[in-house]
Amino acid sequence: xxxxxxxxxxxxxxxxxxxxxxxxxxxxxxxxxxxxxxxxxxxxxxxxxxxxxxxxxxxxxxxxxxxxxxxxxxxxxxxxxxxxxxxxxxxxxxxxxxxxxxxxxxxxxxxxxxxxxxxxxxxxxxxxxxxxxxxxxxxxxxxxxxxxxxxxxxxxxxxxxxxxxxxxxxxxxxxxxxxxxxxxxxxxxxxxxxxxxxxxxxxxxxxxxxxxxxxxxxxxxxxxxxxxxxxxxxxxxxxxxxxxxxxxxxxxxxxxxxxxxxxxxxxxxxxxxxxxxxxxxxxxx
Amino acid sequence: xxxxxxxxxxxxxxxxxxxxxxxxxxxxxxxxxxxxxxxxxxxxxxxxxxxxxxxxxxxxxxxxxxxxxxxxxxxxxxxxxxxxxxxxxxxxxxxxxxxxxxxxxxxxxxxxxxxxxxxxxxxxxxxxxxxxxxxxxxxxxxxxxxxxxxxxxxxxxxxxxxxxxxxxxxxxxxxxxxxxxxxxxxxxxxxxxxxxxxxxxxxxxxxxxxxxxxxxxxxxxxxxxxxxxxxxxxxxxxxxxxxxxxxxxxxxxxxxxxxxxxxxxxxxxxxxxxxxxxxxxxxxx
Numbered sequence: 001x002x003x004x005x006x007x008x009x010x011x012x013x014x015x016x017x018x019x020x021x022x023x024x025x026x027x028x029x030x031x032x033x034x035x036x037x038x039x040x041x042x043x044x045x046x047x048x049x050x051x052x053x054x055x056x057x058x059x060x061x062x063x064x065x066x067x068x069x070x071x072x073x074x075x076x077x078x079x080x081x082x083x084x085x086x087x088x089x090x091x092x093x094x095x096x097x098x099x100x101x102x103x104x105x106x107x108x109x110x111x112x113x114x115x116x117x118x119x120x121x122x123x124x125x126x127x128x129x130x131x132x133x134x135x136x137x138x139x140x141x142x143x144x145x146x147x148x149x150x151x152x153x154x155x156x157x158x159x160x161x162x163x164x165x166x167x168x169x170x171x172x173x174x175x176x177x178x179x180x181x182x183x184x185x186x187x188x189x190x191x192x193x194x195x196x197x198x199x200x201x202x203x204x205x206x207x208x209x210x211x212x213x214x215x216x217x218x219x220x221x222x223x224x225x226x227x228x229x230x231x232x233x234x235x236x237x238x239x240x241x242x243x244x245x246x247x248x249x250x251x252x253x254x255x256x257x258x259x260x261x262x263x264x265x266x267x268x269x270x271x272x273x274x275x276x277x278x279x280x281x282x283x284x285x
Numbered sequence: 286x287x288x289x290x291x292x293x294x295x296x297x298x299x300x301x302x303x304x305x306x307x308x309x310x311x312x313x314x315x316x317x318x319x320x321x322x323x324x325x326x327x328x329x330x331x332x333x334x335x336x337x338x339x340x341x342x343x344x345x346x347x348x349x350x351x352x353x354x355x356x357x358x359x360x361x362x363x364x365x366x367x368x369x370x371x372x373x374x375x376x377x378x379x380x381x382x383x384x385x386x387x388x389x390x391x392x393x394x395x396x397x398x399x400x401x402x403x404x405x406x407x408x409x410x411x412x413x414x415x416x417x418x419x420x421x422x423x424x425x426x427x428x429x430x431x432x433x434x435x436x437x438x439x440x441x442x443x444x445x446x447x448x449x450x451x452x453x454x455x456x457x458x459x460x461x462x463x464x465x466x467x468x469x470x471x472x473x474x475x476x477x478x479x480x481x482x483x484x485x486x487x488x489x490x491x492x493x494x495x496x497x498x499x500x501x502x503x504x505x506x507x508x509x510x511x512x513x514x515x516x517x518x519x520x521x522x523x524x525x526x527x528x529x530x531x532x533x534x535x536x537x538x539x540x541x542x543x544x545x546x547x548x549x550x551x552x553x554x555x556x557x558x559x560x561x562x563x564x565x566x567x568x569x570x
Contacts, residue, residue, distance in 0.1 A: 187548060187549055187556065188556060191548065191551045191553065191554065191555070191556065192551050194549040194550065194551070195550060195551050198524060219549070223556065223559070223560070224559070224560060224563035224564075225541070225545065225559065225562075225563050228541045228542065228545050229545050229548070229549065231516060231517070231542065231545070232516070232520040232542045232545035232546045232549060233520070233545075233549055235517040235518070235520050235521045236520045236521055236523070236524040236546065236549065236550075238521070239483060239521040239524065239525065240524065256510070256513045257513065257516065257517045260510065260513045260514050260516070260517035260518075261517045261521065263472060263476065263514070264472055264479040264504070264514065264517060264518055264521065265479065265480060265521075266476045266477050266479070266480050268476065269476065270476070271472065271473060271476065271508065274508070274509070274510065275508070275509060277510075278509035278510050279509075
């Protein structure tokens with residue numbers, strides 16, 4: 001099962017037999033007051049630094065979110081997508097909960113985007129999936145119902161199945177273009193949440209066979225040692241079947257853990273990428 | 286399923302619902318010429334430094350191996366076990382391929398030891414299991430047949446089942462006192478070996494339900510970035526069902542990965558150990 005995303009000139013393929021797809025997460029004003037004020041004033045210049053940092057950290061794609069309250073998010077996201085495509089050839093994940101913003105972002109995008117995201121409610125599916133189909137994009141499906149996040153794997157798998165069924169049967173989207181988010185929650189709130197996420201990943205891999213991505217930073221939210229937690233979580237999730245994550249590529253420890261897991265899971269032939277990366281490191285020092 | 290090991294004053298319990306058991310691996314002359322010569326001359330003083338380093342790295346147990354060619358290994362191992370028990374209260378894993386050495390080590394040991402190891406051949410089982418039973422110890426079983434290491438999970442599970450069956454039915458050893466080594470091989474030789482180890486772990490967990498340990502350093506043998514590979518491998522293996530490893534506790538990156546995985550898998554209640562360890566670190570700096 002391969003999900004293919006493209007910019008004007010680069011292609012990324014997500015799949016169980018491919019190196020893990022790192023989607024850089026920082027082009028997002030959530031929780032960043034200064035960035036929010038800049039965006040409110042129409043100043044997108046901070047994006048340049050954020051894109052450069054994610055690309056330097058070897059992100060395979062970048063997530064672009066312009067969710068600032070009391071702004072024209074559609075206009076901002078459209079401009080941000082255009083700007084990001086000038087800054088990097090990496091394919092883009094267009095991230096919004098506002099349908100008009102997704103539409104504007106998709107219209108501005110050159111290539112084949114990943115849309116982040118749709119939830120399992122009928123009205124959201126009916127609003128977003130036709131857009132995805134019309135723009136020949138791929139979609140991230142969140143197994144949320146209404147505003148509730150299911151805390152058990154059974155219900156998440158059930159809602160994931162609903163999203164895949166509706167996308168494929170009602171809107172003619174290919175199964176491989178539906179990427180499910182198995183939902184990562186903070187371990188600090190409840191030490192059973194990662195077990196639930198891992199079980200959800202294993203079951204979606206077996207029962208639906210689709211690609212998966214999640215917001216990896218959520219897991220360590222509020223805890224000390226966040227890089228070490230991320231670096232332990234992602235190899236576990238990858239060995240369960242996770243094929244991508246929206247994560248901060250500025251953390252060398254977490255990115256190295258992902259590339260180590262690629263090698264250990266047989267997705268780095270002859271260890272060529274691992275050995276080359278470590279040879280480059282030796283030359284740096 | 287709980288495997289309980291003891292020194293004169295400390296107890297370690299290995300189990301899926303317990304923090305991972307780190308067995309420090311360096312009290313072993315394999316590949317260490319200077320240490321071999323010292324041992325040949327009857328000089329055990331290097332053991333002091335090695336034990337101190339493993340304990341400083343927060344090993345839960347220590348593995349003691351005195352396999353030096355052309356020596357009286359039984360005498361050396363007996364003396365080493367006595368010395369190690371003076372140096373630390375951590376329970377010991379008595380490691381030899383020589384039956385007489387295991388016997389001497391067990392006779393010298395005060396507590397409940399883990400014996401490393403027995404293979405699946407009938408003559409080895411018949412020589413070692415009565416010793417394990419007589420000394421009320423626990424045993425690590427390697428699913429090797431003769432001198433061949435099976436490269437597929439099916440055969441490893443089959444040989445593991447044989448060891449468990451013979452130990453429990455013929456020698457009256459409790460199932461929880463048989464710890465299986467699912468066999469970790471170097472990823473540098475063949476990039477499919479870790480997938481086989483992970484599949485073996487998953488199947489032994491489901492089909493036999495016993496505790497497992499392995500030599501974690503083998504995986505990264507010959508590769509650059511060994512700490513990062515170990516730190517990615519162990520969380521994957523732990524989420525598959527591995528409950529212990531013989532590993533080098535001198536690597537903070539690998540030990541931290543194990544403790545992060547304990548938290549993420551729900552074996553660090555309230556994250557108390559994780560938070561305390563990071564608070565201690567802050568105080569150090």
